[in-house]
Amino acid sequence: MQNPFQNPLVPPRVQALLPRLVAVLAMAVLTGLAGCSTPAARVTVYDFGPGSTAPAMANRMAPLPTVLLAEVEAAAALDSSAVLYRLAYADAQQPRPYAQARWSMPPAQLLRQRLRETLGQRRSVLAPMDAVAPGTLTLRLELEEFSQLFNTAQSSAGLVRVRATLGRSGTPPKPVAQTSFVVQHPASTADAAGGVRALAQASDALIVQLDAWLQQAAAAEAPTP
Structure with a gap:
């Protein structure tokens, strides 16, 4: 053959x-x-949830002073949509991304979105591109940490650290107050889903503290004529 x-x-x-x-x-x-x-590995996308479903109260009570909310600055490691975690018991200096979990947008944008929603319930909140009158309160935030911190393999918490600076617009701008916030919320599960929920809850708790501080700092400082 x-x-x-x-x-x-x-x-x-x-x-x-x-x-x-x-x-x-x-x-x-x-x-x-x-x-x-x-089939390709499926990536799960998360955000902070729908937020408050209650109607805004601005039309039902005396509004608080207008505030200009600047874009939230973020550390380089946080300038992405990665969901990060740290192993405090192994190498806390190394932020690690979950392979199959992502935020819908970078955490700084999610935090600003939720903060704008909360502040807007009782005051007008302006964006950086809006025209502002001299002496308008200006709030700037720096997001320094936003990760799920594991103290053990089964125990973790959502950790959010922010530096806040309050000033009044003008030439030059007038500083009013500055402080830092560190909030942790325990995670219900030792995985990405648990970390995301804990970070969203820690962010909401931080915003409550931030709103109270903003009101106290503004009340303690007389606006520039």
Whole structure:
């Protein structure tokens, strides 16, 4: 029986390699087909939830002074949508991202969105591009930490650390007050889902503290005429 790989126009050495080349190509095709049939790993996207469903109270009570809410600055490690965790019992200096979990937007934007919603219930909240009158309260935040901190393999908490600076617009701007907030909330489960819930709850608790501080600092400082 004639060898199907024999061809008088092909050198014998090349003919001897043809069966092996065909086998390699067939294996590559089968591997590619198998890879296409394997479902890709699914990434879960999280945010802070729907927020308050109660109507804003600004029209039902005396509004607080208008505030300009600047964009929230963030450390370089937080300038992404990664959900981060740290292992305090192994290497707390190394932030690690969950492979299959993402925020819907960087944490600084999520935090600003929720803060704007809360402050806007009793006052007007302006954005950086809005026109502001001299002496308007200006709130700036720096997000320094936003991660799930594991003290043990099964025990963790959502950790949020923020530096807040309050001033009044003008030339030059007038500083009013500055402080830092550190809030932790225990995670119900030792995974990304538990960490996300804990970070959202820690953020809400931080915003309550921040709102109270803003009112106290503004009340203790007379506005510039």
